[in-house]
Amino acid sequence: MWFRHQTACIFRSVKPDAVLAFAIPAACMAVLAEAFFRTEYADADATAACEFDASSNLIKPHHVRELETKGIVVIENAVTATTLRGARSNIRDFQKEGSIWTNTRVGGFAPSGNDPDVRQDLIAWVRSSNVSDDEASTRSHHVETQGSLLIVQDKNNRQENSPLGKDLLYSIQILRGIPFALEQCGYSASKNHRVPRQCQLAMYPGNGSASYERHLDQCDASVYDLGILEWLRLSDYRERAITTILYLNEPNRPESHGGALRCWVARDIDTKRDNKNRNEKDDFRPPFDVKPTGGTMVIFQSGKVDHKVLPSTEERFALTNWVASS
Ligand SMILES: O=C(O)CCC(=O)C(=O)O
Numbered sequence: 295m296w297f298r299h300q301t302a303c304i305f306r307s308v309k310p311d312a313v314l315a316f317a318i319p320a321a322c323m324a325v326l327a328e329a330f331f332r333t334e335y336a337d338a339d340a341t342a343a344c345e346f347d348a349s350s351n352l353i354k355p356h357h358v359r360e361l362e363t364k365g366i367v368v369i370e371n372a373v374t375a376t377t378l379r380g381a382r383s384n385i386r387d388f389q390k391e392g393s394i395w396t397n398t399r400v401g402g403f404a405p406s407g408n409d410p411d412v413r414q415d416l417i418a419w420v421r422s423s424n425v426s427d428d429e430a431s432t433r434s435h436h437v438e439t440q441g442s443l444l445i446v447q448d449k450n451n452r453q454e455n456s457p458l459g460k461d462l463l464y465s466i467q468i469l470r471g472i473p474f475a476l477e478q479c480g481y482s483a484s485k486n487h488r489v490p491r492q493c494q495l496a497m498y499p500g501n502g503s504a505s506y507e508r509h510l511d512q513c514d515a516s517v518y519d520l521g522i523l524e525w526l527r528l529s530d531y532r533e534r535a536i537t538t539i540l541y542l543n544e545p546n547r548p549e550s551h552g553g554a555l556r557c558w559v560a561r562d563i564d565t566k567r568d569n570k571n572r573n574e575k576d577d578f579r580p581p582f583d584v585k586p587t588g589g590t591m592v593i594f595q596s597g598k599v600d601h602k603v604l605p606s607t608e609e610r611f612a613l614t615n616w617v618a619s620s
């Protein structure tokens with residue numbers, strides 16, 4: 295009785311403006327803390343943990359020097375036609391699969407969450423699992439005989455265990471093995487690399503209009519330009535150092551199908567300056583196009599190469615991994 299009376303007195307004596315004076319800063323701190331701690335790199339791996347023989351065999355010292363001095367290197371036939379066919383078939387299975395996102399996704403893919411004026415491709419996140427194969431087999435209704443279970447994750451972090459198949463897994467592994475292979479050949483343009491487990495699988499539906507506007511993969515805007523909240527939210531983008539892309543299309547994809555990656559490389563590639571404040575006309579070399587031929591791998595310095603994806607008249611698949619550096 296006494297206790298109830300005391301409690302009622304305390305509540306009566308608390309002024310609403312005092313509550314607000316406490317609650318508003320607390321809510322702001324919570325929002326900023328969420329922005330600060332949210333990261334795709336939380337479970338990124340050290341490069342050595344991603345060592346993969348096919349990646350190490352693919353990367354030669356001249357590729358690394360080209361990446362350092364020109365900012366970009368294009369390697370054709372990084373994977374075989376059989377692997378590409380298999381990977382596309384794995385994607386089809388994944389699209390057919392009844393899934394928790396069926397309502398929100400088009401055939402297993404969803405809009406990226408970026409501004410739809412900037413890009414109109416559809417994406418899925420594919421991740422190497424940290425679930426063991428044994429554990430996976432008890433959870434999943436179909437498990438590949440080779441290759442571990444992958445977790446597909448949408449932008450709201452809803453996760454779904456979905457065995458995507460060995461050729462898609464191989465494609466992810468070869469991409470994630472690249473940073474270690476670069477380091478083995480003495481790559482020096484960035485250091486302290488970390489390799490995210492998740493890769494972006496992007497699909498352009500082939501409607502002749504979906505494209506991705508010119509952009510830089512590394513965010514170089516200052517806290518003054520963005521505001522503290524956005525700046526904190528974009529911490530992952532600031533850490534991006536190397537972009538690795540593998541095209542999963544047919545190896546003989548005709549040029550007329552479009553979907554080229556148009557690249558503008560900064561003239562001052564060898565300096566520490568990032569693309570911010572670069573003058574579009576004078577500070578970039580004339581653009582060149584990379585055809586999204588199946589098996590072609592593109593590696594570039596995320597802070598030095600502006601790029602855009604041209605419209606594609608046929609379906610176009612690209613698997614991308616952004617390597618972080620600190
Ligand atoms: O698909 C491509 O060729 C490039 C994709 C891209 O630029 C991105 O996702 O940031």
Ligand SMILES: [Fe+2]
Pocket residue numbers: 509510511601
């Ligand atoms: Fe990009």
